[in-house]
Amino acid sequence: MTDDTRWLDTEESAAWVRLVALTELLPGVLDQQLLQDVQLTHFEYAALMALASAPDRTMRMTALAARTNATLPRLSHVARRLEERGLIRRFPCPTDRRATNATITDAGLGLIDEAAPGHVETVRQYVLDALSPEQLRQLYEIAGAVLGRLDPDERLTATACQFSEGPAIARAG
Numbered sequence: 001m002t003d004d005t006r007w008l009d010t011e012e013s014a015a016w017v018r019l020v021a022l023t024e025l026l027p028g029v030l031d032q033q034l035l036q037d038v039q040l041t042h043f044e045y046a047a048l049m050a051l052a053s054a055p056d057r058t059m060r061m062t063a064l065a066a067r068t069n070a071t072l073p074r075l076s077h078v079a080r081r082l083e084e085r086g087l088i089r090r091f092p093c094p095t096d097r098r099a100t101n102a103t104i105t106d107a108g109l110g111l112i113d114e115a116a117p118g119h120v121e122t123v124r125q126y127v128l129d130a131l132s133p134e135q136l137r138q139l140y141e142i143a144g145a146v147l148g149r150l151d152p153d154e155r156l157t158a159t160a161c162q163f164s165e166g167p168a169i170a171r172a173g
Contacts (some may be wrong), residue, residue: 026126033122038115043068044078045119048087048112051104058103060093066155087111137163 008016030042040048050067051057059067065075079102082088087108093099104112131139140163147156 029126030119030122033118034115037118038111040111040115041078043070044082045112045115047075047078047082048104048108051088051102052109052112056103057109058101061090061100061102064102069151069156082108 027042034040034042034045047064047068047070050064051059061075061079062072064079065072068075070078079088079090083090085107086105088102088104090100090102093101128136
């Protein structure tokens with residue numbers, strides 16, 4: 001029996017360990033700020049942002065699950081909590097009664113407006129301000145290369161985001 005395993009060399013192992021640490025620590029930092037400021041998790045914020053940017057501020061739950069990279073049961077659980085808080089409304093899809101749509105309410109839009117400044121500041125403090133412009137471009141390219149493997153069908157909006165060649169434009173993320 002031959003061993004065809006492509007073991008990690010020292011540099012690959014070091015990069016991998018740092019990436020795993022980043023993916024474990026960053027969600028907690030984002031959740032902590034949003035929970036403190038507006039009692040939302042980062043996932044809830046992402047779902048609200050997806051609805052806010054959708055045509056008519058409405059999406060099918062299956063499309064929202066794909067957009068947020070969630071299972072439908074997880075999204076349904078989160079949607080129930082958001083609906084109880086008056087941030088979204090769910091209703092049968094008018095063109096396919098088997099499907100359910102979700103729409104963000106005015107209260108949900110207001111909460112996003114309230115949450116966005118603190119969220120953007122947290123993103124800047126812990127990620128963006130730590131990088132030079134060249135490192136930011138490298139991060140974009142590296143994340144794109146990995147996302148191309150993880151999300152080849154570009155279900156997530158992150159996969160299709162384009163890096164600007166011109167001056168940076170401020171936007172809530």
